[in-house]
Structure formats: C-alpha cells, structure tokens
Amino acid sequence: MERKGGMQMERNNACIVRALSPAYAGREGELTAVLQYVYQAILLDGCGKTQEAKTILKIAVQEMHHLEKLGGLLVSFGVPPVFTACPPYPVAYYSAANVDYVRQLPQMLDADIRAEREAIACYTRILRTVRDEKVCAVITEIRADEERHLAAFEEMRRSLCDRQPTRDPQA
Numbered sequence: 001m002e003r004k005g006g007m008q009m010e011r012n013n014a015c016i017v018r019a020l021s022p023a024y025a026g027r028e029g030e031l032t033a034v035l036q037y038v039y040q041a042i043l044l045d046g047c048g049k050t051q052e053a054k055t056i057l058k059i060a061v062q063e064m065h066h067l068e069k070l071g072g073l074l075v076s077f078g079v080p081p082v083f084t085a086c087p088p089y090p091v092a093y094y095s096a097a098n099v100d101y102v103r104q105l106p107q108m109l110d111a112d113i114r115a116e117r118e119a120i121a122c123y124t125r126i127l128r129t130v131r132d133e134k135v136c137a138v139i140t141e142i143r144a145d146e147e148r149h150l151a152a153f154e155e156m157r158r159s160l161c162d163r164q165p166t167r168d169p170q171a
Contacts, residue, residue: 013077016135017087019126020070023142025083025094028118030067032098034060036115039099040108052105052156056112059149066142073135109157116150119143 025031037060045053071081079087083094100111123143127136 012132016130016132017074017077017079019129020073020135021084021086023119023122023126024067024070024074024081024087026085027098028115028122030063030070030119031083031094033063033115033119034067035096036099036111037063039101040112043103044105044108049105055152055156056108059152062145062149066145069138069142073138076134106157106160109153109160112153113150113157116146116153119146120150 023029037056041053041057041060044050044056074081074087082088082090084090085092085094100108100115102108102111120143123139123146126139127143130136130139
C-alpha cells in the first residue's frame with residue numbers, strides 16, 4: 001500500500017518538475033530574462049541611458065531571485081538545478097542564443113514586454129497544472145512580480161513614445 005502511494009508521489013513530483021523546468025532555464029525562462037536584462041542594462045548605460053539601465057537592472061535582479069526560488073523548488077524535489085530545459089537530464093543545456101540581442105531601446109522594450117507576457121502565461125499554466133501548496137505560493141508570488149515588470153516595461157515604452165517627436169504625415 002505504501003509503495004503505491006510512494007509511486008504516486010514520485011509521479012506528482014515528476015509532473016511538478018516538468019511544469020517548473022521551462023520557467024527555470026527554458027528558452028523564455030528566468031535565466032533568459034536575467035541575461036537579456038543585464039545585457040540591455042550594460043548597453044544602455046554605455047550609451048548614456050542611465051535611468052533606463054538602472055530600471056532594467058533592478059528588474060534583472062528580481063529575475064535572479066525568481067531563478068533562485070525555482071532552483072530551490074527543483075532541489076526540494078530531488079532534482080539538481082542544472083541549466084537545461086529538462087532537469088535533471090544533462091541534455092538541451094541552456095544556450096545564450098535564447099537572449100534577444102536587439103540594440104535599440106524601443107525594440108528592447110518590445111522584446112521585454114513580450115517576454116514578461118510569456119512569463120505570466122507560463123506561470124498561469126503552472127498554477128493550473130500543479131496542486132502543491134508550497135509550489136503554488138512561490139509561483140503566485142513570482143507571477144505577481146512579472147505583472148509588475150510588465151507594467152514597468154509598458155510604462156517605459158509609453159514614456160519613450162511620448163518623448164519622441166511626432167512626424168507631420170504631410171511632410
């Protein structure tokens with residue numbers, strides 16, 4: 001009897017790990033967000049857009065905390081926090097090619113808005129799939145952060161549009 005319950009728990013844990021893995025180090029996961037936002041902050045700071053760089057770097061640090069929390073959840077299920085799309089298997093290691101290396105601020109913000117929307121959708125899928133209270137509490141907290149990040153990027157994008165001169169369509 002206990003063996004059957006143990007096997008069910010192992011299956012549940014495997015389902016949770018499969019649900020968490022894309023958010024951890026998948027193509028559009030937290031590791032990609034960290035690297036993309038740090039890249040952008042360095043580039044923007046280097047061309048004098050200090051305030052934008054600081055804002056994006058602050059979000060990158062929050063994404064690092066998300067990565068740490070997700071890695072901790074993986075470890076709590078007995079899975080090493082390797083940077084693959086499907087831990088614990090040493091296949092499909094993370095690639096920095098997942099980062100969107102655009103160089104202009106408007107395109108950066110567009111990429112970041114897409115990334116945050118995808119993150120929110122990913123965490124919503126996890127919450128629909130996983131029934132573990134501890135995992136759901138962490139994911140709910142992370143998703144709320146992602147919603148704040150999305151709002152920040154959208155505000156930066158609106159602000160950027162407001163600062164750009166409008167062209168006379170008849171000119």
